[in-house]
Amino acid sequence: MTSETKWEVVIGLEIHAQLATHSKIFSGSATVFGADPNTQADLVDLGYPGVLPVLNADAVRMAVKFGLATGATVASRSVFARKNYFYPDLPKGYQISQYERPIVERGSLDIMLDDGTTKTIGITRAHLEEDAGKSLHEGLVGASGIDLNRAGTPLLEIVSEPDLRSAKEAIAYLKKVHSLVRYLEICDGNMQEGSFRCDANVSVRPFGAEKFGTRCEIKNVNSFRFVEKAINYEVARQIDLIESGGKVVQETRLYDSVKDETRSMRSKEEANDYRYFPDPDLLPVVIEPAFVAEVRATLPELPDEKAARFQSRYGLSAYDAGVLTASRELAGYYEATVSALPKAPDEAAARANAKLAANWVMGDLSAALNKENMDIASSPLKAPELAGLLTRIIDATISGKLAKDVFEGMWAGGGNADAVIDARGLRQITDVGAIEKAIAEVMAASPGQLAEYRAGKDKLFGYFVGQAMKATQGKANPAALNEILRKMLAGP
Amino acid sequence: MSFHTASIADLSKGLAAGTYSSVELTRYFLARIQRFNEGLNAFITVTEEQALAAAAAADAQRAAGQAGRLTGVPIAHKDIFCTAGVRTSCGSRMLDNFIAPYDATVVARMAAAGIVSLGKTNMDEFAMGSSNETSWYGPVRNPWDHAKVPGGSSGGSAAAVAGRLVPAATGTDTGGSIRQPAALVGISGIKPTYGRVSRYGMIAFASSLDQAGIMAPSAEDCAYLLGAMAGFDPRDSTSVDRPVPDYVAELGAPLAGLRIGVLTEFMGQGLEAETGARVREAIEVYRRLGATVVDVSCPRLPLSVPTYYVVAPAECSSNLSRFDGVRFGYRCEKPRDLLDLYQRSRAEGFGPEVQRRIMTGTYVLSAGYYDAYYLQAQKVRTLIAEDFKRAFAEVDLILCPTAPGPAFGIGAKVDDPVTMYLNDIYTIGANLAGLPAMSVPCGFDGGLPVGLQLIGPHFSEGRMLAAAHAYQRETDWHQRVPAAYA
Numbered sequence: 001m002t003s004e005t006k007w008e009v010v011i012g013l014e015i016h017a018q019l020a021t022h023s024k025i026f027s028g029s030a031t032v033f034g035a036d037p038n039t040q041a042d043l044v045d046l047g048y049p050g051v052l053p054v055l056n057a058d059a060v061r062m063a064v065k066f067g068l069a070t071g072a073t074v075a076s077r078s079v080f081a082r083k084n085y086f087y088p089d090l091p092k093g094y095q096i097s098q099y100e101r102p103i104v105e106r107g108s109l110d111i112m113l114d115d116g117t118t119k120t121i122g123i124t125r126a127h128l129e130e131d132a133g134k135s136l137h138e139g140l141v142g143a144s145g146i147d148l149n150r151a152g153t154p155l156l157e158i159v160s161e162p163d164l165r166s167a168k169e170a171i172a173y174l175k176k177v178h179s180l181v182r183y184l185e186i187c188d189g190n191m192q193e194g195s196f197r198c199d200a201n202v203s204v205r206p207f208g209a210e211k212f213g214t215r216c217e218i219k220n221v222n223s224f225r226f227v228e229k230a231i232n233y234e235v236a237r238q239i240d241l242i243e244s245g246g247k248v249v250q251e252t253r254l255y256d257s258v259k260d261e262t263r264s265m266r267s268k269e270e271a272n273d274y275r276y277f278p279d280p281d282l283l284p285v286v287i288e289p290a291f292v293a294e295v296r297a298t299l300p301e302l303p304d305e306k307a308a309r310f311q312s313r314y315g316l317s318a319y320d321a322g323v324l325t326a327s328r329e330l331a332g333y334y335e336a337t338v339s340a341l342p343k344a345p346d347e348a349a350a351r352a353n354a355k356l357a358a359n360w361v362m363g364d365l366s367a368a369l370n371k372e373n374m375d376i377a378s379s380p381l382k383a384p385e386l387a388g389l390l391t392r393i394i395d396a397t398i399s400g401k402l403a404k405d406v407f408e409g410m411w412a413g414g415g416n417a418d419a420v421i422d423a424r425g426l427r428q429i430t431d432v433g434a435i436e437k438a439i440a441e442v443m444a445a446s447p448g449q450l451a452e453y454r455a456g457k458d459k460l461f462g463y464f465v466g467q468a469m470k471a472t473q474g475k476a477n478p479a480a481l482n483e484i485l486r487k488m489l490a491g492p
Numbered sequence: 493m494s495f496h497t498a499s500i501a502d503l504s505k506g507l508a509a510g511t512y513s514s515v516e517l518t519r520y521f522l523a524r525i526q527r528f529n530e531g532l533n534a535f536i537t538v539t540e541e542q543a544l545a546a547a548a549a550a551d552a553q554r555a556a557g558q559a560g561r562l563t564g565v566p567i568a569h570k571d572i573f574c575t576a577g578v579r580t581s582c583g584s585r586m587l588d589n590f591i592a593p594y595d596a597t598v599v600a601r602m603a604a605a606g607i608v609s610l611g612k613t614n615m616d617e618f619a620m621g622s623s624n625e626t627s628w629y630g631p632v633r634n635p636w637d638h639a640k641v642p643g644g645s646s647g648g649s650a651a652a653v654a655g656r657l658v659p660a661a662t663g664t665d666t667g668g669s670i671r672q673p674a675a676l677v678g679i680s681g682i683k684p685t686y687g688r689v690s691r692y693g694m695i696a697f698a699s700s701l702d703q704a705g706i707m708a709p710s711a712e713d714c715a716y717l718l719g720a721m722a723g724f725d726p727r728d729s730t731s732v733d734r735p736v737p738d739y740v741a742e743l744g745a746p747l748a749g750l751r752i753g754v755l756t757e758f759m760g761q762g763l764e765a766e767t768g769a770r771v772r773e774a775i776e777v778y779r780r781l782g783a784t785v786v787d788v789s790c791p792r793l794p795l796s797v798p799t800y801y802v803v804a805p806a807e808c809s810s811n812l813s814r815f816d817g818v819r820f821g822y823r824c825e826k827p828r829d830l831l832d833l834y835q836r837s838r839a840e841g842f843g844p845e846v847q848r849r850i851m852t853g854t855y856v857l858s859a860g861y862y863d864a865y866y867l868q869a870q871k872v873r874t875l876i877a878e879d880f881k882r883a884f885a886e887v888d889l890i891l892c893p894t895a896p897g898p899a900f901g902i903g904a905k906v907d908d909p910v911t912m913y914l915n916d917i918y919t920i921g922a923n924l925a926g927l928p929a930m931s932v933p934c935g936f937d938g939g940l941p942v943g944l945q946l947i948g949p950h951f952s953e954g955r956m957l958a959a960a961h962a963y964q965r966e967t968d969w970h971q972r973v974p975a976a977y978a
Contacts, residue, residue, distance in 0.1 A: 049814070051692070052691060093812075282730075283730065
């Protein structure tokens with residue numbers, strides 16, 4: 001038995017999504033990223049004596065949105081609590097969070113597994129809290145700086161059930177949440193700027209065991225790739241440890257992306273006693289059904305709903321629909337492309353067009369964007385322009401093969417599809433006379449091959465196709481060429 | 493002219509009539525502070541320059557025909573309220589160097605009403621104490637006897653008003669910190685309903701109990717000033733959005749038919765005989781005035797001291813975490829590292845009583861103790877509130893002593909925290925239940941003032957002030973001034 005078949009991996013994720021409010025969760029300061037240190041921190045954020053927090057209603061609205069989108073229970077009454085600990089980037093000496101009574105409980109999200117089946121991942125809770133500031137060490141000799149711009153930024157901490165069974169599943173879930181919060185426009189999802197962060201609780205147990213193994217919490221992972229690598233490293237570490245007679249100790253571990261390893265940060269014994277208690281400065285958050293209904297009415301079409309619609313309306317496969325709906329922007333781009341195509345004569349043609357658009361968006365366009373490290377929103381080729389290119393494939397002005405050249409030309413700034421086609425003289429030849437003329441020239445230049453063909457050597461047909469295409473610089477309509485060539489080779 | 497024996501109403505009239513200016517009044521009281529503060533130690537900071545400027549502005553406002561009822565009236569603020577540009581020490585070494593960058597809502601509102609602040613009054617450190625002996629700035633002395641405490645934590649405000657160094661002063665009351673010192677120096681003091689006055693800018697001790705109020709010779713004076721402090725503040729989520737009545741207009745409400753409940757639990761054991769006798773005499777005055785006086789019982793109320801000494805330290809342990817030597821306030825010399833910075837800044841910046849409460853609070857919130865202490869205390873708190881609710885189904889106001897006895901000697905209880913804590917036994921219940929309560933002078937015990945406490949249902953400040961006013965129209969205890977300050 002190998003290690004992989006003997007051990008079951010159990011993962012739960014804690015995701016911190018920074019809510020896209022204009023101001024902080026308990027003060028009026030702005031939340032823009034990248035401002036000069038301490039320029040976006042007012043007296044409340046600085047924890048000055050006498051100041052009091054006032055809850056930002058937008059943060060509540062966004063949390064409710066997330067709850068509704070994950071089929072969760074939105075608590076009619078939730079409570080802010082203080083999590084007490086000393087740290088220089090925590091001005092009040094406590095973080096205002098939610099503890100016993102979070103705003104969102106018992107939701108779930110479906111993820112798609114490699115074999116095409118879906119798995120439901122439970123969301124234990126999602127609660128509102130404030131972010132801490134940042135300690136700065138660079139460029140300061142013998143001292144640490146503190147930037148409190150981030151202090152008080154609203155976070156939604158989304159805690160999953162330990163339902164994930166591999167790093168791959170964890171990533172699928174993480175991406176699903178990432179996609180969802182962006183669909184809901186409650187978080188910009190920017191992982192480099194720390195707007196979307198993740199801690200992973202990882203343990204292993206023998207297959208069939210009921211009890212979970214001892215878990216370690218991995219902190220400080222700020223990209224999908226690193227989350228996957230950190231989990232895989234941690235799983236291997238725990239299995240090695242147990243198999244060599246050791247014991248996993250409950251602790252917090254830090255992922256080092258340079259060394260690709262996790263290392264111990266603090267053990268359970270060293271962990272803080274946070275002395276949570278309800279924050280007496282804030283009233284319980286009471287959410288009326290009318291408010292929930294109001295928020296529900298603002299929900300956009302969610303990724304799963306959109307994917308289902310893409311399948312039924314455009315006849316796309318589940319896979320294609322999943323890829324195209326991974327982000328609201330990509331789905332929007334795709335739909336804008338399809339809607340800019342000429343009206344199809346029948347349903348079959350419409351589906352063929354939709355599939356053509358899907359292939360181009362997921363294929364050439366995505367490849368080009370990836371190569372330049374761009375996202376769909378900043379694509380130099382907008383949806384109507386891509387549709388212009390596809391229109392010329394559909395109306396047989398160019399072949400699919402030449403279309404790739406045209407795409408490159410457009411990408412390089414050569415203008416719209418027609419401009420590139422004309423500039424490069426790529427317009428497909430469908431004129432029967434012109435094709436006949438080219439074929440006649442080829443026949444005249446190849447008397448030997450012609451005689452052999454007519455004597456029954458059918459496979460020389462390909463030779464003539466090639467020669468005729470060459471003579472038309474590849475522009476002849478392939479179907480028309482084949483038909484005319486067959487007739488002319490047969491002789492009068 | 494002896495402005496210092498005039499009521500707020502008199503001063504308001506005199507200013508309105510142009511008999512004197514705010515600058516004259518302000519100079520007069522600044523001179524009294526100058527003369528008497530050294531003996532009393534009632535002020536931590538006197539803001540003479542700002543006071544005279546504010547008085548001149550008030551006079552200009554009046555000249556422009558824009559004066560309100562209180563424009564130009566001088567008061568003092570307890571040094572727990574943040575005052576922009578002025579040291580706000582909270583009675584602590586920790587904040588001895590702290591110049592507040594903003595005004596507390598109470599300070600801003602009173603300033604907007606044209607009220608002139610003369611300075612910041614002494615107090616127990618972070619409002620933790622019942623004798624004003626925990627102040628970093630030294631004890632305040634009781635104007636009736638300099639060897640006695642003025643009570644606490646608003647001891648500076650109490651002594652300043654009792655010595656007539658100011659016509660009135662703000663205070664805060666977490667477990668009796670307005671009422672007990674008011675009783676011990678023979679003045680009136682009201683702690684309004686929790687949520688009636690904004691806590692924004694008032695340095696927090698125990699957030700769910702803290703409430704700002706006013707201390708002045710008479711209930712009428714309190715009525716004049718409370719209206720200028722009270723009201724909803726969007727910056728304090730626990731302040732209540734409810735109109736503020738005209739407390740002065742309500743002063744005339746008749747006593748006849750008013751049902752007063754004498755709290756049986758607080759009239760027996762633990763109450764000193766002479767103090768009890770004064771309270772019983774006051775009850776007779778109310779009977780004579782036509783009130784219906786009956787006995788009421790709040791059986792769980794005696795549990796309020798242990799309950800309070802779990803809840804208040806728990807909240808304080810968290811509220812005082814921000815004083816870490818990093819951004820403001822005291823920082824120890826040459827910290828070795830972060831932990832040393834925290835430990836020494838807090839050990840050197842906080843006095844022993846504050847440290848005791850931080851440790852108590854940290855303990856009761858700790859894993860494994862939370863349920864037994866904090867959660868249990870919250871349950872008892874609910875029961876105490878229920879007791880009051882039941883009582884208020886039968887009576888309009890509850891009456892009891894404010895403190896078990898008169899002012900005690902400076903140093904007498906300082907080494908025995910439990911005895912000190914028991915001095916608040918009659919006042920803490922109102923804080924736990926969020927009820928308005930006040931103390932009015934009702935006579936003397938061995939030459940020292942005795943206070944009578946009234947407790948009312950939520951938002952019954954108007955009724956309470958009227959009942960106190962009716963009593964004060966029949967008695968003159970509130971007009972008695974210690975001989976040296978007369």
